[in-house]
Amino acid sequence: MRAAICCFASTLTLLSAGCKMVAPSPPPNHNVSTAIRLTVPDHMIQYGCPACHVIPGVPGAVGKVGPPLDGLAQRSYLAGNLANTPENLERWIMHPQHYQPGTAMPEMNVSAQDAGQFAAFLEPTQ
Numbered sequence: 689m690r691a692a693i694c695c696f697a698s699t700l701t702l703l704s705a706g707c708k709m710v711a712p713s714p715p716p717n718h719n720v721s722t723a724i725r726l727t728v729p730d731h732m733i734q735y736g737c738p739a740c741h742v743i744p745g746v747p748g749a750v751g752k753v754g755p756p757l758d759g760l761a762q763r764s765y766l767a768g769n770l771a772n773t774p775e776n777l778e779r780w781i782m783h784p785q786h787y788q789p790g791t792a793m794p795e796m797n798v799s800a801q802d803a804g805q806f807a808a809f810l811e812p813t814q
């Protein structure tokens with residue numbers, strides 16, 4: 689009898705281990721983007737930017753945690769202390785905690801490629 693319980697328990701363990709393999713956690717955002725062509729707004733939604741920012745052109749981007757990202761090109765400074773250049777904008781998006789330690793904007797492992805696209809989207813050069 690004891691052996692039967694034991695066997696049942698180990699079968700359960702195997703089953704749950706099997707489940708984990710069938711349903712892995714979703715892949716990191718930048719991998720998804722290489723598999724499927726996503727638009728910049730789609731991408732921003734994946735990273736979670738809209739939860740904290742109002743972003744024109746991004747559906748559902750009504751977050752109020754951070755400043756609205758409209759008219760960004762007109763601002764002299766990013767996050768109050770970083771000169772607003774396209775390069776600095778990319779750097780900020782990739783490493784906000786480096787430039788403003790303790791800011792509510794988290795490190796989101798944004799790739800350099802994605803940061804470049806976000807910067808071009810937020811500050812189009814015309």
Ligand code: HEC
Nearest residue numbers: 735736737740753754755766767768781788791792793806
């Ligand atoms: C959890 C909330 C949160 C998320 C998610 C978030 N941000 Fe932010 N963001 C902030 C906050 C707060 C600030 C203001 C930082 C400061 O001034 O210290 C900020 C500042 C910024 C700024 C500078 C704006 C300015 O006027 O100075 C940019 C650009 C920006 N975020 C882009 C993004 C992008 C792109 C994403 C997604 C990849 C993103 N943020 C995700 C909270 C967030």
